[in-house]
Amino acid sequence: MKSTTKYSYYPGCSLHTTAKEFDISTRVVMEELGIELEDLKDWSCCGGSIAASVSHDVGMAMAARNVALAQKQNLDLLASCSGCYNKSARALKALKEPTEKDRIMAIMSEMGIDVADYNIRVRNVVDVLVNDVDLAPRIKKPLTGLKVACYYGCLLTRPADITGWDSPMFPTSMDRLSEICGAEVVDFRSKTKCCGGPILVSKQEVAFDLTKKLLDEAQSLGADCIVLACPLCDTNLELRQSDIEKKYNVSYNLPILYITEIIGLALGMKPSKLGMNKHIVSAQPVLKKLGL
Amino acid sequence: MTTKAKKATKAKKFVFGLKTDRQLDGDKMNREFLDKVIAEGGKGAAIAACMQCGTCSGGCTNIDLMDMSPRTLILMVQRGEWEKVLKSNALWMCSSCYICTSRCPRGVRPSDVIEAVKAIAIRQGIENDSTRFNQIFVELVQKRGILFEPELMHKYGGLPAMIEQAELGIKLALKGKMSPFPEKIKDPQKFNAALEKAKQP
Numbered sequence: 001m002k003s004t005t006k007y008s009y010y011p012g013c014s015l016h017t018t019a020k021e022f023d024i025s026t027r028v029v030m031e032e033l034g035i036e037l038e039d040l041k042d043w044s045c046c047g048g049s050i051a052a053s054v055s056h057d058v059g060m061a062m063a064a065r066n067v068a069l070a071q072k073q074n075l076d077l078l079a080s081c082s083g084c085y086n087k088s089a090r091a092l093k094a095l096k097e098p099t100e101k102d103r104i105m106a107i108m109s110e111m112g113i114d115v116a117d118y119n120i121r122v123r124n125v126v127d128v129l130v131n132d133v134d135l136a137p138r139i140k141k142p143l144t145g146l147k148v149a150c151y152y153g154c155l156l157t158r159p160a161d162i163t164g165w166d167s168p169m170f171p172t173s174m175d176r177l178s179e180i181c182g183a184e185v186v187d188f189r190s191k192t193k194c195c196g197g198p199i200l201v202s203k204q205e206v207a208f209d210l211t212k213k214l215l216d217e218a219q220s221l222g223a224d225c226i227v228l229a230c231p232l233c234d235t236n237l238e239l240r241q242s243d244i245e246k247k248y249n250v251s252y253n254l255p256i257l258y259i260t261e262i263i264g265l266a267l268g269m270k271p272s273k274l275g276m277n278k279h280i281v282s283a284q285p286v287l288k289k290l291g292l
Numbered sequence: 293m294t295t296k297a298k299k300a301t302k303a304k305k306f307v308f309g310l311k312t313d314r315q316l317d318g319d320k321m322n323r324e325f326l327d328k329v330i331a332e333g334g335k336g337a338a339i340a341a342c343m344q345c346g347t348c349s350g351g352c353t354n355i356d357l358m359d360m361s362p363r364t365l366i367l368m369v370q371r372g373e374w375e376k377v378l379k380s381n382a383l384w385m386c387s388s389c390y391i392c393t394s395r396c397p398r399g400v401r402p403s404d405v406i407e408a409v410k411a412i413a414i415r416q417g418i419e420n421d422s423t424r425f426n427q428i429f430v431e432l433v434q435k436r437g438i439l440f441e442p443e444l445m446h447k448y449g450g451l452p453a454m455i456e457q458a459e460l461g462i463k464l465a466l467k468g469k470m471s472p473f474p475e476k477i478k479d480p481q482k483f484n485a486a487l488e489k490a491k492q493p
Contacts, residue, residue: 017469017470017471018464042477042478043477044437044438044477044483045437045439048429049388050426050429050430051430052333053388053406053407053410053411054410054411054427054429054430054491055332055411055491056332056333056408056411057490058434058487058491061487061490062487065483110482110486111482111483154387154389154390154391155390158390159393159394159403160394169391169395193353194387194389194391196387197387198388199384199385199386199387201448202384202422202425202426203384203385206357207387210353277467278468278469280460280463280464280467
């Protein structure tokens, strides 16, 4: 696959708030690897999994707007957030189907955006890191002795006709990246099980139960941390971890890290430069184990 | 049968001899509901292709909490049993994880069907915590173009939710991850107006 070295970078709502470390670590790691990120100008929320379930057209138009803006910048769109990536890729696919395209274009036209032809691609940061970059020769500080459980969740790899660069049910991209970084990858059976993200608020009990199962397995495998690429999964696994501990009377203290953070560490970057001091569940145990 | 009639029957068939207006078991499908689902983003031919194997239900994240399995839901959509579908809690237990869509051997895309039915349910005036949350979420994204989470929590859960979330909110603020000032896009009015218009049937 031809590798692009410049992208229009779409951070999305979460990376500006609860997942700031994902934004910071994406930017510094990409810079270190010589991949240029140009901010997607005037980006808006992709609508997540929710907007299209209120109105299909509204959901598609919300996501398509960002694709149109990236096309205007004439650069492939790069998203770190699994949700933003998935919904943008879905919108790009719809923009290539005649009837869907007409419906979406009519709404975007009302917004004052008229981009007719689409030849850009929508990529996720994990896809770029695993398929375009030769990471191995650049590893300076291998993460020897660190046991990681890679968690993919839903939107990073599903459905395959939208994503297509890793298996929808048995993905391995983050496992491979972690191994290249020198970490030991545990056989995390729940890696593609759902955390309940979109129903976290409206069906909190259900989401807590699903998330607890993930934390339980990672803990039983002796993982030092869970590695992921989705801010909504992180909301459940990290931000609500203490609520889950209280509700079920259990104790995890399990750091939840973004894939770009552990790659950054292996590239020899300082944890603070990667935003790792911003975690709600402290990343210190991981750093201590690595002697950082 | 005359040749002409034969031709007409043949025209109705598509993959594997299936007919577009009939299910595998020969039940006549109800087009009315199906057309609504198609208009809301579902794919008609794909829904008709369901062979009721149950692979979707087998992998479903929350099937143990649903009063109607994804498999049955697809069958009910085919039959036009919309009262049953719209009243089902399956719509709101679905976490849009796309496992069903990934595993379906017939390309039915149950998650897209459920997504479409959710939108129809909201339009039909079905009200519960999920429909309320989803509508507030969309309304707030429309308002500024970028979601402001504290506002979402306040509008959905009121003061009790704000109090419950206060501890986490303070922790996030101290880490520089929660600003009291919402972000917005350049022209939120135009954005909002276009989407509001698109929402009307």
